[in-house]
Amino acid sequence: MLTIGVLGLQGAYKKHSRLLNRLGVNSINVRYPNELDRCQALIIPGGESTTIMKLMDFIHIRDKIVKFSESRPIFGTCAGMILMAKKANDPKLETLSLIDMEVIRNAYGRQVDSFTHSIDVMVNGNKETISGVFIRAPRVLKVGKNVKVLASLNGDPVFVREGIHLATTFHPELSSSTVVHQMLINLIKGPVYQSGA
Amino acid sequence: MKKGSFEVKVGLAEMLKGGVIMDVTTSEQAKIAEDGGAVAVMALERIPADIREEGGIARMSDPKMIKEIQKMVSIPVMAKCRIGHFAEAQILEALGVDFIDESEVLTPADEKNHINKHSFKVPFVCGCRDLGEALRRIGEGAALIRTKGEAGSGNIVEAVRHMRLVQSGIKELTTLDDEVLMAKSKELGAPYTLVKQVAKLGKLPVPNFAAGGVATPADASLMMQLGAESVFVGSGIFKSEDPSERAKAIVAAVTYYDDPEKIGEVSYGLKEAMKGLDMSEIPVEQRLQDRGW
Numbered sequence: 281m282l283t284i285g286v287l288g289l290q291g292a293y294k295k296h297s298r299l300l301n302r303l304g305v306n307s308i309n310v311r312y313p314n315e316l317d318r319c320q321a322l323i324i325p326g327g328e329s330t331t332i333m334k335l336m337d338f339i340h341i342r343d344k345i346v347k348f349s350e351s352r353p354i355f356g357t358c359a360g361m362i363l364m365a366k367k368a369n370d371p372k373l374e375t376l377s378l379i380d381m382e383v384i385r386n387a388y389g390r391q392v393d394s395f396t397h398s399i400d401v402m403v404n405g406n407k408e409t410i411s412g413v414f415i416r417a418p419r420v421l422k423v424g425k426n427v428k429v430l431a432s433l434n435g436d437p438v439f440v441r442e443g444i445h446l447a448t449t450f451h452p453e454l455s456s457s458t459v460v461h462q463m464l465i466n467l468i469k470g471p472v473y474q475s476g477a
Numbered sequence: 478m479k480k481g482s483f484e485v486k487v488g489l490a491e492m493l494k495g496g497v498i499m500d501v502t503t504s505e506q507a508k509i510a511e512d513g514g515a516v517a518v519m520a521l522e523r524i525p526a527d528i529r530e531e532g533g534i535a536r537m538s539d540p541k542m543i544k545e546i547q548k549m550v551s552i553p554v555m556a557k558c559r560i561g562h563f564a565e566a567q568i569l570e571a572l573g574v575d576f577i578d579e580s581e582v583l584t585p586a587d588e589k590n591h592i593n594k595h596s597f598k599v600p601f602v603c604g605c606r607d608l609g610e611a612l613r614r615i616g617e618g619a620a621l622i623r624t625k626g627e628a629g630s631g632n633i634v635e636a637v638r639h640m641r642l643v644q645s646g647i648k649e650l651t652t653l654d655d656e657v658l659m660a661k662s663k664e665l666g667a668p669y670t671l672v673k674q675v676a677k678l679g680k681l682p683v684p685n686f687a688a689g690g691v692a693t694p695a696d697a698s699l700m701m702q703l704g705a706e707s708v709f710v711g712s713g714i715f716k717s718e719d720p721s722e723r724a725k726a727i728v729a730a731v732t733y734y735d736d737p738e739k740i741g742e743v744s745y746g747l748k749e750a751m752k753g754l755d756m757s758e759i760p761v762e763q764r765l766q767d768r769g770w
Contacts, residue, residue, distance in 0.1 A: 290495040290731075293494075295491060311732065311733065327493075328517075331514045331515070386551065390575055391576065391600065392598045392599050393480060396479045413485060415488040
């Protein structure tokens with residue numbers, strides 16, 4: 281059976297597990313490096329990126345995640361996306377550099393500026409509208425030429441893919457839509473480089 | 478674009494799960510907390526242990542100090558207002574704090590009414606001693622619940638009592654017939670719709686954190702094992718001998734709460750914890766947990 285790990289160091293990791301279970305996928309909480317060996321994909325959840333980064337280094341899982349990314353998909357939401365970026369506008373953050381993009385933390389303001397907005401995602405050539413929950417969300421400043429923008433909001437990319445890796449600035453795990461998680465599953469099962477958007 | 482909905486309020490609470498929220502009184506302390514791995518800081522003028530010692534009226538912090546802390550750290554900044562003091566809450570919201578704690582640690586402004594938290598865009602956290610109190614606060618719009626414990630005591634006993642009462646209250650609801658829920662709602666003094674919701678879900682509709690007396694990594698582990706989803710540490714860090722190391726140790730203890738070897742490792746050689754108070758040393762009329770209802 282397919283097993284997807286959710287990095288369970290801090291943040292909204294249980295919400296991802298619940299969604300994966302709804303899709304009939306086994307999910308494990310990854311808190312130790314050797315737990316990655318059982319996973320066909322990994323989700324880095326939302327939370328506080330500085331906290332998650334410190335805990336990654338505390339348990340020495342950073343190098344293992346980078347190695348994992350060479351052959352298996354990783355999907356990051358919000359803080360997870362920041363950690364996957366090549367560059368973040370915060371000297372405190374040493375990111376994993378899994379997707380060629382530059383992000384700005386808390387780019388929309390403080391919590392009172394957190395918002396929900398509908399997001400159109402192209403899935404197999406069809407447009408699907410999902411509810412995007414943006415919590416102290418990052419903004420993608422620029423993306424590299426191999427990065428595909430799968431959804432945007434007011435001109436800013438909010439959902440991107442590079443190779444087998446996905447990232448969203450919003451929280452699909454807080455809405456009822458399973459579209460984004462299903463795309464992650466397809467990246468494991470199906471052809472690695474789909475036509476996508 | 479919809480801002481300030483209950484969904485985005487609870488959304489931030491979800492992001493704080495599995496983390497430690499630390500009380501800080503200066504921007505230097507906020508930096509130590511952030512470097513230690515805190516998911517958020519609570520900006521306040523005096524930590525509960527000092528409020529207890531010095532007495533006087535405890536109020537909302539000086540906006541200048543809150544601004545300085547906001548400038549210093551990139552993690553969410555919370556601040557406290559007095560129970561029922563909606564004008565303090567309005568100011569905190571205007572300052573852009575990320576969460577407001579309507580807190581029993583400050584001197585209550587209204588002995589009968591808590592703030593109508595639905596009318597704010599900023600999310601609120603409130604303390605509780607049992608399920609009824611938790612549901613009353615959620616009914617008023619709280620997006621996050623924490624145990625009251627006994628702030629500034631360095632003694633975990635009250636937080637344990639409150640967490641156990643909340644959890645056993647939830648368990649009991651899930652065993653009851655639908656016909657009984659209205660009577661139960663009356664007994665709990667809690668909104669019927671929320672009582673029905675908890676009976677069905679088997680958990681609170683918002684995250685449930687621990688607070689009030691956490692002083693050691695083992696305390697944090699205990700609360701997490703009792704069902705807390707994150708931990709607030711008030712006086713426990715900056716009243717200890719080595720705040721920086723203690724902060725890091727408690728952060729690791731929350732993530733690895735069920736791994737005694739890891740907690741032993743981070744507790745090893747940690748300098749003195751805060752001294753703390755036995756409950757018998759705190760006169761009943763000075764117990765902070767009895768503020769609010």
